[in-house]
Amino acid sequence: MTNPVSVRDLTVAYEEKPVLWDADLEIPAGSLAAIIGPNGAGKSTLIKAILGLVPTAAGMVRLFGEPYAKVRKRVGYVPQRGSVDWDFPTSVLDVVMMGMYGRLGWVRRPGKAERERARECLREVGMEDYAGRQISQLSGGQQQRVFLARALAQDADLYFMDEPFAGVDATTERAIVAILKRLRDDGKTVLVVHHDLQTAPEYFDWAVLLNVRVMASGPMAATFTPDNLQRTYGGRIAFLK
Amino acid sequence: MSPEFVIALTAALAACACALAGVFLVLRRMALMADAISHAILPGLVAGYWMARGPNVVAGFLGATAAGLLTVWLTEALTRSRRVKEDTAIGLVFPALFALGVLLVSRFFSNVHLDTDAVLFGEIAFAPLETWRIGGRDLGPTALWTLGGLTALNAGFLALFYKELKLSTFDPGLAAALGFAPVLLHYGLMGMVAVTTVGGFTAVGAILVIALIIVPPVTASLLTDRLPALVALSVAVGVAGALAGYGLAAFWDVSIGGMIVTVLGALFGATLLLAPRKGLVAQAVRRARQRRQFAREALLVHLATHEGTAAEDRECRPAHLQEELLWTAAMADRAVAEAQSAGLVAPVDAEGHLHLTDRGREMAAEVSRK
Numbered sequence: 318m319t320n321p322v323s324v325r326d327l328t329v330a331y332e333e334k335p336v337l338w339d340a341d342l343e344i345p346a347g348s349l350a351a352i353i354g355p356n357g358a359g360k361s362t363l364i365k366a367i368l369g370l371v372p373t374a375a376g377m378v379r380l381f382g383e384p385y386a387k388v389r390k391r392v393g394y395v396p397q398r399g400s401v402d403w404d405f406p407t408s409v410l411d412v413v414m415m416g417m418y419g420r421l422g423w424v425r426r427p428g429k430a431e432r433e434r435a436r437e438c439l440r441e442v443g444m445e446d447y448a449g450r451q452i453s454q455l456s457g458g459q460q461q462r463v464f465l466a467r468a469l470a471q472d473a474d475l476y477f478m479d480e481p482f483a484g485v486d487a488t489t490e491r492a493i494v495a496i497l498k499r500l501r502d503d504g505k506t507v508l509v510v511h512h513d514l515q516t517a518p519e520y521f522d523w524a525v526l527l528n529v530r531v532m533a534s535g536p537m538a539a540t541f542t543p544d545n546l547q548r549t550y551g552g553r554i555a556f557l558k
Numbered sequence: 559m560s561p562e563f564v565i566a567l568t569a570a571l572a573a574c575a576c577a578l579a580g581v582f583l584v585l586r587r588m589a590l591m592a593d594a595i596s597h598a599i600l601p602g603l604v605a606g607y608w609m610a611r612g613p614n615v616v617a618g619f620l621g622a623t624a625a626g627l628l629t630v631w632l633t634e635a636l637t638r639s640r641r642v643k644e645d646t647a648i649g650l651v652f653p654a655l656f657a658l659g660v661l662l663v664s665r666f667f668s669n670v671h672l673d674t675d676a677v678l679f680g681e682i683a684f685a686p687l688e689t690w691r692i693g694g695r696d697l698g699p700t701a702l703w704t705l706g707g708l709t710a711l712n713a714g715f716l717a718l719f720y721k722e723l724k725l726s727t728f729d730p731g732l733a734a735a736l737g738f739a740p741v742l743l744h745y746g747l748m749g750m751v752a753v754t755t756v757g758g759f760t761a762v763g764a765i766l767v768i769a770l771i772i773v774p775p776v777t778a779s780l781l782t783d784r785l786p787a788l789v790a791l792s793v794a795v796g797v798a799g800a801l802a803g804y805g806l807a808a809f810w811d812v813s814i815g816g817m818i819v820t821v822l823g824a825l826f827g828a829t830l831l832l833a834p835r836k837g838l839v840a841q842a843v844r845r846a847r848q849r850r851q852f853a854r855e856a857l858l859v860h861l862a863t864h865e866g867t868a869a870e871d872r873e874c875r876p877a878h879l880q881e882e883l884l885w886t887a888a889m890a891d892r893a894v895a896e897a898q899s900a901g902l903v904a905p906v907d908a909e910g911h912l913h914l915t916d917r918g919r920e921m922a923a924e925v926s927r928k
Contacts, residue, residue, distance in 0.1 A: 332640075368735045389737050396731035405585065405728040406783045415725050419736035424718055451783040 319382035321346050321475045321506040322367070327376030329359070329366045337362050340376070340531045344508060349501040350523035351511040351537075355550050358528040360510045361397065364477045368394060380475060390419055393473030395464050397480050403453050409463050410435050410448040416470030438466040443492060458489035465493060476500065476507045483512070494520050517541060561686040562808070564699050568685040569804050569818060571705035572758050573796035576770035578712035579754040581792050582747055584775040585727050590645065591630065591748070592771045594652035596755045596764050598629040600659025603756065608666055615704060619756055626752025627745060629655060682762065682814050708757040715750055716789065719743065724785060762815030769819040770796060777826045780833040799825055853893040855925045856883055858902060861914050862922035874911045 322344035329337040337359040344350055352360045365371045367378050369385055380388050393416070413435040414427045421427060439445045442462040447455070455463065461481055468476060482490050497520070500507055508525075511517055517524065517537075524540040526532040526549040533545040559567075583592055602625025603618050610617035629651055636647035685701040697703070716723070726733035726740040733740045751771065758767030778791035803818030810817070831838050860883065864873035872878060879890040894912065897903040902918030914922060 365731075370731060370734050386737065389735070392735070394732055394735040396729060400731055401729040402585075402727070406779065406785050406788050407724070407728065408784070411724075411785075412728070415729065415732065418721055418725055418738070421721070423722065423738075426721055453783075 319379070320344055321381055322508065323379040323382070324367060325377045327363070327366055327378060328374045329362050329371055330374045335374075335529060337366060338530050340527075342525065342531060342534055344506060344523065344525075344534075346506055347501060347504055348506050348508075348523040349497055349521050350506075350508045350525055351517050351521035352508060352525045352527055353511055353514065353517055353541075353549070354527035354532075358549075360527055361479050363525075363527060364394075364479055364508065364510060368392070368477065391474045393468045393471035393476040395468045395476070395478040395481060398457065398460050398464060398483060400479075403455070403460060405452065407452060408448070409439065409444065409450045409452060409455070412452060412463055413438050413466045413470050416467035417472075419471065435466070435470055438469040439463075441469055442466045442496065456486075458485040461485045461489060462492065465496060469496070474505055476505065478507065478509045480510050480512065514546070559686075559698070564686040564702065565682055565814070566801060566804050568682055568699070568701045568705060569800035569814070570797045571702065571709050572682075572762070572767075573770055573774070573800035573818075574793055575705055575708040575712050575754050576758050576767060577774040577792040577796035578709070578716055578789070579747075579751050580771035580775045581716070581778075581789050582723050582727055583751060584772060584779065586747075589772045589776075590648050591633070592751055592755070593768050594629050594633065594648045595626040595748070595752050596758075596767050596771075598652040598655035598659075599623075599625045599752055599755060600656050600764070601625055601662055602628075602659075604659050604662040604667065608662070615700065619753055622756040623749055623752045625655060626755065627749055630745065630748045705757050708754055712750055712754060715746065719746070723747065762818055766815045766819045769822055770800075773819075773822040773826050774799070777822075777829045780829045780836045795822070795825055850893075850896065853885070853889060854897050854900075854902070855921075857893050857897055858914065858918055858922035859925055861903065861912055862919060862926070865914060865919075870911065871909070874913070876906065876910075876912060 320343050322342060324340055324342035327337060327340040327342075328335060336357075340359075340363060342363075352363060354360050362371060366373050366376075367380070367385070369378075378385060380392060385392065410432065414431050416438070417427060417431045417434065421431075436445060436448060439448055442465050444459065444462050444466060447459065447463075452460070452463070461484075465481065468478070481493055485493070497507055497509065501522070509521070511521070518541050522537050523535070524537050525534045526540065526545050528549045528551075532549040533540045580592065583589060599622035602621035602623070604621070605625075606617035606619070606621025607614065609621070632651045633644065633647045636642055636650065637644045642650065682701075686699055688700050690697040690700045690703055722733070722738050722743055725736070726738055726743050730740050733743075754771070755764070755767050758764075758770055762770060774792040774796035775788065777795045778788050781791055782788050799822035800818050803821040804814055806812075806821065807814040807817035829837065832840075834840060857879065860879070861874055864870050867873075873882065876890060876894055879885055879894070880887055883890070885893070894903065897918065898905060901915055902921060904913045904915050906912060
């Protein structure tokens with residue numbers, strides 16, 4: 318069976334300076350994978366390059382054996398919370414419904430069925446009471462839950478999430494982890510940009526260690542080794558541990 | 559149709575078309591781009607007229623739209639070069655294109671009627687005079703047709719791509735990932751602003767048209783947190799400003815365009831002050847209430863902390879509050895008086911001490927737990 322994520326020689330450069338160099342990646346179905354690496358390692362860039370959001374200098378990306386454009390509807394994306402305009406005049410429910418825009422396609426508007434589904438997704442992240450709330454009134458953790466609800470509404474088989482744990486409270490972090498694990502148990506594949514080395518082995522079962530190059534990628538236990546971390550983080554790892 | 563009615567309708571339609579074009583421009587924080595486009599389309603307009611060998615509506619629209627899109631593209635290319643910031647890029651591009659337009663006018667149209675005053679300040683008073691004729695039949699004033707068409711076009715664009723514009727404005731990353739071509743939408747929107755600007759010329763001229771595009775959505779955004787209401791209110795504010803502006807201009811016999819924009823400015827100012835939740839007055843009232851509540855809570859907690867301690871004699875006197883909580887005498891007096899009238903603090907006793915009532919003690923405990 319083809320892997321949900323298959324990347325070969327993916328290279329991204331800003332003004333001739335490589336930020337992602339020759340990345341090879343195979344993520345098997347049903348993985349809950351963490352993309353781990355120091356600041357500036359190209360973690361977000363890896364996700365964005367796979368989804369065609371930044372221009373790539375070289376490389377090939379196949380999702381479920383197809384180019385991304387052919388399987389958009391099977392792929393969910395959660396950008397960094399800070400990348401959107403939270404003062405935008407809209408409600409929580411409306412943001413969750415945006416997850417279904419891809420399935421609706423151009424011009425068609427969401428209707429009653431989409432509204433119902435969006436409410437279900439909000440319930441799953443414990444935010445059903447906030448459906449009518451203006452989004453600027455949410456806390457960081459609540460914003461992230463809304464984003465997660467929107468991802469659930471995408472109803473994808475493969476998810477890319479950019480730092481879903483950034484700036485959230487402990488309760489939200491636990492809630493997000495529970496949902497990620499449930500997605501995995503439902504047979505979905507989830508790739509998450511993750512910052513916290515302490516929690517990585519506990520939350521995830523697959524690790525991608527990245528520092529401009531892919532330093533290691535594989536099952537968590539075999540990959541998340543002091544040796545590999547040392548190579549990924551250089552001297553800084555001693556201080557982190 | 560009486561000339562007055564034609565002028566009023568022209569102004570209202572121009573305001574409609576501009577407000578519709580402005581909503582997403584303002585939401586995308588690109589208000590300055592409207593300014594740039596409105597100036598930079600001059601060379602496009604002139605080139606269009608030159609190719610059509612005279613002032614021709616369609617050629618003018620096409621040329622102006624092309625110049626508008628060129629402005630956007632040049633600005634973005636300059637910004638992408640990372641040598642200049644976006645606001646600087648805008649400031650570089652539009653005077654250059656405008657200057658080119660001025661040169662073209664003076665070179666090719668020095669002896670033709672292409673009135674720069676009309677371009678800059680509008681010619682709405684002449685709207686009833688120029689009528690559209692097809693095969694000898696008089697179809698009514700041209701301005702009504704073009705501005706009515708623009709309003710329909712803009713309303714159609716927003717209605718058709720409402721969901722796509724919303725997503726790509728709120729979350730460009732997801733919009734791109736889902737395949738909604740944010741760049742295409744962006745240029746679509748910018749093209750809409752460019753043609754609308756040309757239409758707006760007729761009403762108020764190239765400079766004041768910016769106000770018709772920007773002021774209504776900004777005013778509306780102070781009144782609502784919902785996108786559909788924002789669109790409706792923008793149109794309402796624009797039309798109200800246009801009609802009231804025309805009425806006042808006729809009354810005082812002053813420039814119609816100038817008066818419309820002045821009225822819009824006044825509407826914005828009044829909304830900024832008086833908007834129910836987001837207005838400055840509402841905000842000041844809310845702040846004052848919070849400050850008073852905080853003062854009361856600080857007083858209660860302070861009294862509760864020192865109640866029955868050795869320091870009580872010193873701490874629990876009204877005069878001490880000033881140094882302890884860094885309050886002015888007036889603030890201290892007011893906080894004490896309010897707490898007393900709310901039954902939270904007892905009147906000053908014989909030794910000059912302040913004491914909490916039972917309810918005040920309860921509330922202090924509650925506040926401390928927060």
